[in-house]
Amino acid sequence: METAAEGIIVYDESGCIETFNRSACELFGREYVVGVQIQDLFEEQSATHDALFPNCMLTSEDDHPLEVSPEDGMCRAHPIELSARRNGGSSFCAEVAISRCVRNGLVLFTMLVRDLSQRKILESRLNQARKMESVGNLAAGIAHEINTPIQFIGDNLLFLQNAFTDLEALFDAYDSFLQTETSSDTVASNLQQIRQRIESADIPFLKEELPTAIQQSIDGIERVAGIVRAMKEFSSPTADCKALVDLNRSIRNAIKVSQNHYQDVAEIETYLDATLNDVHCNAIQINQCILNLLANACEALQHDDLVHLGKITVRTERTEETARVMVNDNGPGIPESILDRIFEPFFTTKEVGQGMGQGLAFVYSVIVDQHGGQIRVSPTPAGGTSVCLELPLSAPSL
Structure with missing residues (x-):
C-alpha cells in the first residue's frame, strides 16, 4: 500500500478513516488523517455521500452501478469523478474507485484515488485545439459563402456605376436643352444630341436591367447579413452556459453556417417540430454537436464517383420528457464491426492527418x-446512418 502510485484509503461505514497510504497523503497534502471523516476530504455535493458509501443493493440501472461478488459479498463501484479538497482549501478533480466488503461483521470501504488535474488540463487543451480546428473550417466556409454574394454585389455596383456615367451624359444634354434659346435650329440640334445620348445609354436595356441589379444586390446583402447573424448567434459568448435554447433555430443556424461544406455534396431537408419547446442546455455545445453530425454526414457522402447529390435529413421531435434531434444520411453507413467504438476518443476511420477522432466523442x-x-447511432432501412440525440426538456439534476 505504501508504494502504490494511487492513493489508498480504508474507512468504516461511519466514514472514519482507518488507513491512509503515502500517495494519499501527497494527493491531499496531509501528513496524518487516521480518525478523520472521509467526507472532510471531498466537496459537499448532492451525490457525494452516495458515492462514498456505495450500497450493494444498487443495480446496474442505478446512478452508481456496482459489481457484486457473491462469493465474499464484496462489491465494487465503477470509478467516478469527485471534487476533492487539499489541505489549505484548494480543490482538485479526483477519480475514485470504491469497494465495499464485510469482515467479521464490520463494513469497510476501500478507496483508490487518482488526481486528474493534469488529465483535465490536457483535455482542456485538446478541446481548445478541436475548437480552433472547427473555427478554422467554419471561417473558411463562411468566407467562401460570403465571397459569392459579395462578388455579384460588386459586379452589380460596377454596372450601376457605368450606367450612371451614361445617364449623366444624358442628364447634361437635358440641362443644355433647357438652358438654350428656343430657336428651331438650336432645338433641333439639342434634340439630336439627346437622341444620341439615349441611344448611347441604351435606355430600354437600363430600364430592364437596373431593377434586377438593384434587387440582386439587396438579396446579396441580406444573404451576407443572414450568414453573419447566424454565426453571431451560433458562437455568442453569452450562450456559453446552460439556458433555455430554441433547438430549431440552432439547427437552422448550423445549416446556414456550414452551407459551404455540404452544398456540393448533399441536399439537406429539415422537418422541425413547431411544438418543440425551448430546451435547457448549453447553446454553444449543442451547436457544435449539430455541426459535428452534419460534418460526419457530409463526409460519409463524399466519394470520387459522386454523380448525384446525397441526402441529409434533420428532424426534431418532442416527447413528454425529451427533445429529439435526428440526423440521417443515405451514405454507405457505419460498419457493424466498429459501431461500438465510434464514441471512443481518437478513434477515426480517416487517413492519418485527416481527423482527430474527437467529433463523436465530443x-x-x-x-x-x-x-x-x-x-443512439443505427443503420437506416434504406442504407446510411441515423443519429438520434435526446435531451431532457427540463434541467437535469446531475
Whole structure:
C-alpha cells in the first residue's frame, strides 16, 4: 500500500478513516488523517455521500452501478469523478474507485484515488485545439459563402456605376436643352444630341436591367447579413452556459453556417417540430454537436464517383420528457464491426492527418455526460446512418 502510485484509503461505514497510504497523503497534502471523516476530504455535493458509501443493493440501472461478488459479498463501484479538497482549501478533480466488503461483521470501504488535474488540463487543451480546428473550417466556409454574394454585389455596383456615367451624359444634354434659346435650329440640334445620348445609354436595356441589379444586390446583402447573424448567434459568448435554447433555430443556424461544406455534396431537408419547446442546455455545445453530425454526414457522402447529390435529413421531435434531434444520411453507413467504438476518443476511420477522432466523442460527452441525455447511432432501412440525440426538456439534476 505504501508504494502504490494511487492513493489508498480504508474507512468504516461511519466514514472514519482507518488507513491512509503515502500517495494519499501527497494527493491531499496531509501528513496524518487516521480518525478523520472521509467526507472532510471531498466537496459537499448532492451525490457525494452516495458515492462514498456505495450500497450493494444498487443495480446496474442505478446512478452508481456496482459489481457484486457473491462469493465474499464484496462489491465494487465503477470509478467516478469527485471534487476533492487539499489541505489549505484548494480543490482538485479526483477519480475514485470504491469497494465495499464485510469482515467479521464490520463494513469497510476501500478507496483508490487518482488526481486528474493534469488529465483535465490536457483535455482542456485538446478541446481548445478541436475548437480552433472547427473555427478554422467554419471561417473558411463562411468566407467562401460570403465571397459569392459579395462578388455579384460588386459586379452589380460596377454596372450601376457605368450606367450612371451614361445617364449623366444624358442628364447634361437635358440641362443644355433647357438652358438654350428656343430657336428651331438650336432645338433641333439639342434634340439630336439627346437622341444620341439615349441611344448611347441604351435606355430600354437600363430600364430592364437596373431593377434586377438593384434587387440582386439587396438579396446579396441580406444573404451576407443572414450568414453573419447566424454565426453571431451560433458562437455568442453569452450562450456559453446552460439556458433555455430554441433547438430549431440552432439547427437552422448550423445549416446556414456550414452551407459551404455540404452544398456540393448533399441536399439537406429539415422537418422541425413547431411544438418543440425551448430546451435547457448549453447553446454553444449543442451547436457544435449539430455541426459535428452534419460534418460526419457530409463526409460519409463524399466519394470520387459522386454523380448525384446525397441526402441529409434533420428532424426534431418532442416527447413528454425529451427533445429529439435526428440526423440521417443515405451514405454507405457505419460498419457493424466498429459501431461500438465510434464514441471512443481518437478513434477515426480517416487517413492519418485527416481527423482527430474527437467529433463523436465530443458529442457523447456533451449529450450524455453534461446534459444527462442519450445518443443512439443505427443503420437506416434504406442504407446510411441515423443519429438520434435526446435531451431532457427540463434541467437535469446531475
